[in-house]
Amino acid sequence: MTGASREAFDRRVDSALGDPVLQEVISSGQDYMQALQEQAKAELDWPAWLDAVEAVRSHTIAHLDFYAAQFADNVERLGGRVCFAADAAEAREYVAALVKRKGAKLVVKSKSMVSEEIGLNRALEEAGAEVVETDLGELIVQLAGERPFHIVAPAAHKSxxxxxxxxSTMAGEELAADAGVLTTFARHVLREKFLTADIGISGCNFGVAATGTVVLVTNEGNGRMTTTLPQTHVVVMGVERLVPDLQSLEPILAVLPWAGAGERITAYVTAITGPRRPGDGDGPEELHVVLVDNGRSSILGSKYEKILHCIRCGACLDACPVYRKIGGHAYDCAYPGPIGAVLSPLLDGLERHPELPFASSLCGACSEVCSARIPLADYLLELRADAVAAGGGSASWTAGFRGFAEATRRPRAWALGERVAKVALRPFERHGSVRWGPGLLGLWTRSRDFPPWARRSFRELWRSRRPSGS
Amino acid sequence: MNRAAFLARLRRPPGADQRGVPVAPRPRVQRPPLGDAQRLSLFAARLKALGVVVEESATLDAARLAVERLCDARGWARIACAPSLRWPGIRDRWVEDARDAQFGLSAAACGVAGTGTVVLRHGGAARRGYSLLPPVTGFFVYRPDIVDSLGDVLRTLAAETTALPPCITFVSGPSNTADIAGVRCVGVHGPGEVFVWVIACGE
Structure with a gap:
């Protein structure tokens, strides 16, 4: 990890830790979500449903070229157009060119993590369009000039x-600090945008290969507005977000709402199959689907392949003790939390996010709650090894662990080290832990506590309990 | 990037199991089927838990009367629905464009008991906007069309031999959000009130 990236990461973490509003909203939000998710486990045969999700996702990713081709064929057969975008730039260029060709002045967007990943909004603004996020959480972060804080609840950090x-700034007048009043305000403002927008851009929770169907799972209705009112609908989706057929959706639709929002089902599940047909009373006349690779194909067949099984429920964020303290912005990427700490270095390159695999306690809570059974904690550890192998670890850090490994292989050296450490650490102990120290100890305590050295080591305890002579 | 090059990148490395047309797995989580009364009762309970007003009607005419009573009570003068669903009783209130309607009425293709969902098939005169744009929406669901689970609906749709309609919407309660400080608010973009009339006899 370079010093600069580490320092930038530390600054973001310090900023989060020093924000009392943030600390309160993240922990209460996590507690609330975890309680709701527990209900699902009481109501459903949760392990059986997770088995089913895993089977569907694993099969799809194993045959992704087949299903991507089938999906594209079906979208085109029904009159839609498909863009095969190798990377973020190609995806941006396609949509920006469409905006220019249509002379579009106003683009409404429903929630799309991929569009955040590829930096779509800026490209469209440069193409001359006003871009309005219509998911309430996304609108809030857009107004604040921030990234989404959470995969499912982008504005979870805002009071x-x-x-x-x-x-109030948007309205030009002081609005009441009342959720109902603010929601009504947003409804009026955004309704006008929906009715006058030239293009609607949505993400895609799942694409059904057998039918060419785009499935959106939403609560607010902005996804339906975005895909109904503008005359052109653009779907921007990661190519891995496919399922073979409609039946394959069953386990995913059973698990995703519970894991993501603690509810049995979302208010709307919308299945769009092609553009409006002759005689239809409403719906967009054009449908464009942008299939985005942007690094996904390089994960296929690798030891990290299961990361492509992700259904973007966000449960790993709700379970992560590190996310609980540092929040979503400290990750500084489109996908925060444990999923982002694995996915972002894989999509963008470890050199872009060298600090992310280390932004974890490796407690394994993320792996435990994952709806797609992705071994996130194992992947974080693997990425750390990759980072060190690529020369990303600091020399002193590597030397420290090498020394630790050597000492554990030599009982006498270990015993000597214990005795030295017990004495050496004592001056740095405060209130039951070591929070600072020189050299390697300082590297450790910069972001974590170090426990005080035990008065009696395990080996001393073992010897004292073992019957003499045995 | 051209299609062939794009798809080639998605091909797994040689040696991976990729022979022929893949057969999608069919993992099923078994659940005991519901009895008729149990299904109706669960459907109504789930809808009510979502904040939906549910009424049972013996016939289509009885359901229409219930709609008329609601419209009269609320003073609604503009009601949007597909022409095939209209009836003479309130003929002066029907409007084509849902944007200015006070109430939108739709016929559901089916209902799902396990989740309290009504399923809408859009296309032709069955506009998406009827259940989306007005502040209040309502659905007619025939009792024989209520199924146990979403899986039942998905399997039925998958077995259809013609192309799916351009849009199918599964509606489960009012439009809602908790994006403002975690407080649940309804009617953020779509309807904030939802009515379901379960009609006992099929037509």
Missing amino acids: LAQIRDLF
Whole structure:
């Protein structure tokens, strides 16, 4: 990890830790979500459903070229157009060219993590369009000029007063700090945008290969508005977000709402199959699907392949003790939390996000709650090894661990080290832990506590309990 | 990038199991089927838990009367629905464009008991906007069309031999959000109130 990236990461972490509003909203949000998710486990045969999700995702990714071709064929057969985007630039260029060709002045967007990943909004603004996020959480972060804080709840970090201020600025008048009032305000403003937008851009929770169907799972209705009212609908989706057929959706639709929002089902599940047909009373006349690779194909067949099984439920964020303290912005990438700490280095390159695999306690809570059974904690460890192998680890850090490994192989050296450490650490102990120290100890305590050295080591305890002579 | 090059990148390395047309797995989580009364009761309970007003009607005419009563009570003068669903009783209130309607009415293709969902098939005169744009929406669901689970609907749709309609919507309660400080608010973009009339006899 370079010093600069580490320092930038530390600054973001310090900023999060020093924000009392943030600390309160993340922990209460996590606790609330975890309680709701527990209900699902009581109501459903949860392990059996996870088995089913894993079977579908594993099969799809194993045959991704087949299903991508089938999906594209079916979209085109029904009158849609498909763009095969190798990377973010190609995806941006396709949509920006469409905006220019249509002379589009206003683009409404429903929630799309991939569009955040590829930096789509800026490209469309440069192409001359006003881009309006219509998911309420996305709108809030757009007004604040921030990235989404959470995969499912982009504005989870904003207090009522902060949102009131943002909406008041938008309204040009002081609005009441009341969620109902602010929601009504957003409804009026955004309804006008929906009715006058030239292009609607959505993400895609799942694409059904057998039918060419785009499935959106939403609660607010902005996804339906975006895909119904503008005359052109653009779907921007990661190519891995396919399932073979409609039946394959069953386990995913059973698990995703519970894991993501603690509910049995979302208010709307919308299945769009092609553009409007002759005689239809509404719906867009054009449908464009942008299939985005942007690094996904390089993960296929690798030891990290299961990361492509992700269904973007966000449960790993709700379970992660590190996310609980540092929040989503400290990750500084489109996908925060444990999924982002694995996915972002794989998509963008480890050199772009060298600190992310280390932003974890490796407690394994993320792997435990993962709806797609992705071994996230194992992947984080693997990425750390990759980072060190690529020369990303600091020399002193590597030397420290090498020394630790050597000492554990030599009982006498270990015993000597214990005795030295017990004495050497004592001056740095405060209130039951070591929070700072020189050299290697300082490297460790910069971001974590170090426990005080035990008065009696395990080996001393073992010897004292073992019957003499045995 | 051209299609062939794009798809080639998605091909797994040689040696991986990729022979022929893949057969999608069919993992099923078995659940005991519901009895008729149990299904109706669960459907109504789930809808109510989502904040939906549910009424049972013996016939289509009875359901229409219930709609008329609601419209009269609320003073609604503009009601949007497909021409095939209209009836003479309130003929002066029907409007084509759902944007200005006070109430939108749709006929559901089916209902799902396990989730409290109504399933809408859009296309032709069955516009998406009827259940989306007005502040209040309502659905007619025939009792024989209520199934146990979403899986039942998906399997039925998959067995259809013609192309799916351009849009199918599974509606489960009012439009809602908790994006503002975690407070649940309804009617953020779509309807904030939802009514379901379960009609006992099929037509």
